[in-house]
Amino acid sequence: MTDPSGIDGVPNGRLTFRTVWGGPSPQAGFIEEVARIKQHLRTAEFSYHLDLFLTVGGEITPVPGPSGLRTPRVFLSRRTATGEIRISNDDVSAASDPVAFLRQTIHRAIADLMSRIAARDPAFDADAERAKIAFLIDDEAAPDA
Secondary structure (H helix, E strand, O other): OOOOEOHHHOEOEOEEEEEEEEOOOOOOOHHHHHHHHHHHHOOOOEOOEEEEEEEEEOOOOOOOOOOEEEEEEEEOOOOEEEEEEEEOHHHHHHOOOHHHHHHHHHHHHHHHHHHHHHHHOOOOOHHHHHHOOHHHOOHHHOOOO
């Protein structure tokens, strides 16, 4: 088994997404935006491995509302947290800015998962970890930035 800690015992986790699109026509800009988010996160180091399954509802596989984090799990011994972020097509259709809704929903879900880690691991610095995902809701991180 691989040691999840980095140099000098400082954890060296990553945040990864596996993505499922629920239909042949995801909301305009979603595929590109998820790719940008993944690219930004590629070099970010977290103190836990955060493995998320992103499901965006559509015509074939609808996601029953509301959008957000589902099935969160925290594994202290492995320094891993997992969960599913579900985004409802109905919620996206009602949003004035669907790409901003995507970013905000992902941010809220990751922050919720980090709060769950902090509740179980007193050494986990939730504020420092949340700062690493602040780009998702910063104005400068608009889709064309």
